Amino acid sequence: MRTRALIRLAVILSVAGLTTAAVAASADDFKAALAKAEAANKQAGALKNQWTTTTNALNAAKKAADGGKFDEAVKHANEAEALANASIAQAKGEEKAWADAVVR
Amino acid sequence: MLRKLFVAAVFVVGAAQPLLADNAVDPQADFKAFREYFTKRFPKVQLDDFVNGPYSMDEGLRKQWKAIEEFPPYEFAVDHGKEAFAKPFKNGKTLGDCFPNKGVGIRQNYPYFDTKSGEVITLELALNQCLEANGEKPLDYTSQEMAALTAYMAFTSRGKPFDIKIPNDPRALAAYRSGEEYFYTRRGQLNFSCASCHVQSPGGHIRTEVLAPALGILNAMPIFRSEWGNMGTITRRFQTCNSQVRGVPLPGQDVLYRNVEYYLSYMGNGLPISGPGARP
Amino acid sequence: MELRQSHLVLAAVAGGLIGAAVLSWSAASAAPVGQELAFDRGKGNCLTCHEIKDGPAPGNLGPALNDMKARFPDRKELIAIVSDETKRNPLTVMPPFKRNLILNDEEIEQIVDFLYTL
Numbered sequence: 001m002r003t004r005a006l007i008r009l010a011v012i013l014s015v016a017g018l019t020t021a022a023v024a025a026s027a028d029d030f031k032a033a034l035a036k037a038e039a040a041n042k043q044a045g046a047l048k049n050q051w052t053t054t055t056n057a058l059n060a061a062k063k064a065a066d067g068g069k070f071d072e073a074v075k076h077a078n079e080a081e082a083l084a085n086a087s088i089a090q091a092k093g094e095e096k097a098w099a100d101a102v103v104r
Numbered sequence: 105m106l107r108k109l110f111v112a113a114v115f116v117v118g119a120a121q122p123l124l125a126d127n128a129v130d131p132q133a134d135f136k137a138f139r140e141y142f143t144k145r146f147p148k149v150q151l152d153d154f155v156n157g158p159y160s161m162d163e164g165l166r167k168q169w170k171a172i173e174e175f176p177p178y179e180f181a182v183d184h185g186k187e188a189f190a191k192p193f194k195n196g197k198t199l200g201d202c203f204p205n206k207g208v209g210i211r212q213n214y215p216y217f218d219t220k221s222g223e224v225i226t227l228e229l230a231l232n233q234c235l236e237a238n239g240e241k242p243l244d245y246t247s248q249e250m251a252a253l254t255a256y257m258a259f260t261s262r263g264k265p266f267d268i269k270i271p272n273d274p275r276a277l278a279a280y281r282s283g284e285e286y287f288y289t290r291r292g293q294l295n296f297s298c299a300s301c302h303v304q305s306p307g308g309h310i311r312t313e314v315l316a317p318a319l320g321i322l323n324a325m326p327i328f329r330s331e332w333g334n335m336g337t338i339t340r341r342f343q344t345c346n347s348q349v350r351g352v353p354l355p356g357q358d359v360l361y362r363n364v365e366y367y368l369s370y371m372g373n374g375l376p377i378s379g380p381g382a383r384p
Numbered sequence: 385m386e387l388r389q390s391h392l393v394l395a396a397v398a399g400g401l402i403g404a405a406v407l408s409w410s411a412a413s414a415a416p417v418g419q420e421l422a423f424d425r426g427k428g429n430c431l432t433c434h435e436i437k438d439g440p441a442p443g444n445l446g447p448a449l450n451d452m453k454a455r456f457p458d459r460k461e462l463i464a465i466v467s468d469e470t471k472r473n474p475l476t477v478m479p480p481f482k483r484n485l486i487l488n489d490e491e492i493e494q495i496v497d498f499l500y501t502l
Binding site: 207291294296300301309310 | 431432441471475480
């Protein structure tokens with residue numbers, strides 16, 4: 001019984017430790033996340049299909065990073081990347097789909 | 105041998121047909137289908153009335169419009185545009201010198217496809233090209249100054265039917281096709297194309313706003329919008345549409361904007377210029 | 385042994401009851417949040433196209449949202465419509481709220497909770 005309780009405690013502690021390690025983002029984490037988001041948004045730009053919400057998320061990320069809030073900055077950068085990828089998917093899907101909407 | 109030939113023929117026909125269907129650009133057929141779509145959907149609307157946008161769709165709005173037109177809110181822009189057209193540049197020439205007939209009564213011919221540069225030339229672009237060619241500063245495509253110039257040119261062209269030509273030049277057809285593609289392509293986070301609103305939903309309400317039909321929609325440009333409290337150029341209208349669906353607008357007179365204006369103006373061929381317009 | 389089993393059954397039943405109570409409580413309480421999301425111009429923005437009870441200045445591109453339980457007895461169908469109606473109707477003007485990341489799964493559930501109060 002005692003050993004089980006101890007194991008449980010150990011598990012809880014290690015999980016807690018892992019979580020804190022994952023949450024505390026650094027400036028480098030932010031830079032990496034931002035680079036990925038900006039690369040995706042650049043691709044959306046080449047397809048002439050950037051979203052304003054991607055821009056907003058990128059700006060929020062940079063602002064948070066300027067204030068030293070890297071957790072928040074990484075979160076917004078990841079959002080921006082997801083939005084940019086969705087806009088790319090939309091543009092690629094529309095390369096064929098647009099023709100179905102044409103009045104004939 | 106015969107059989108082989110037959111198989112080959114079937115193969116060629118089979119391969120060629122989808123290619124034809126995909127690549128054939130037939131502006132005249134598009135034009136006919138486009139116009140028919142609107143006239144069939146709105147059998148009570150007179151053909152020439154489509155250029156009046158939401159007023160052709162909604163009786164209540166139409167009454168408000170009649171009242172607005174008694175003191176047209178775009179009148180100031182027309183007067184200002186007229187003055188600007190006559191005002192000499194530093195080199196002594198005027199804007200009028202860049203255009204046929206001094207720029208009077210020619211709005212219906214824009215945009216046109218310039219076979220020299222291989223590009224679509226819109227009225228707004230032509231105005232800035234004129235300024236730059238004469239050593240003057242080009243205007244912001246969304247500015248009140250630009251709107252005043254096109255308002256004056258539209259006003260002096262009222263009633264003249266849109267007369268957009270697509271020369272027999274593969275580049276012109278490609279520009280037309282690119283404009284058509286832009287018009288029907290969904291974009292922005294909200295996933296709207298130009299057609300989602302102005303082909304699929306004209307007369308419908310977005311909140312309290314009545315959507316204008318795409319047929320003849322550019323005939324009324326530029327417009328004074330009460331919502332804006334001032335004049336809007338075609339560039340401004342395109343950019344606002346983009347941002348309303350949460351898409352990042354293209355730079356003013358981007359080649360895609362010019363192509364879509366080319367396509368859409370061609371669809372309005374034969375309908376009278378009614379600009380400048382007043383809209384809620 | 386028998387006693388133990390019956391205890392287990394009792395515990396299971398009690399657990400189920402509590403679970404059901406929690407579920408129905410959370411469902412009922414999500415509706416106000418869902419209404420806020422539905423009316424929020426940055427989120428559902430439903431009023432742009434749909435008439436909704438107590439919603440000011442609605443548009444009419446889509447059908448009025450009423451009598452939802454009768455019209456959509458299957459909750460999954462309603463979730464699917466809000467998530468991405470273009471899958472069923474490619475030409476719909478309804479934004480694909482999930483695919484285009486306008487709403488997340490939780491927000492869609494909350495909006496659907498609200499829709500079922502209409």
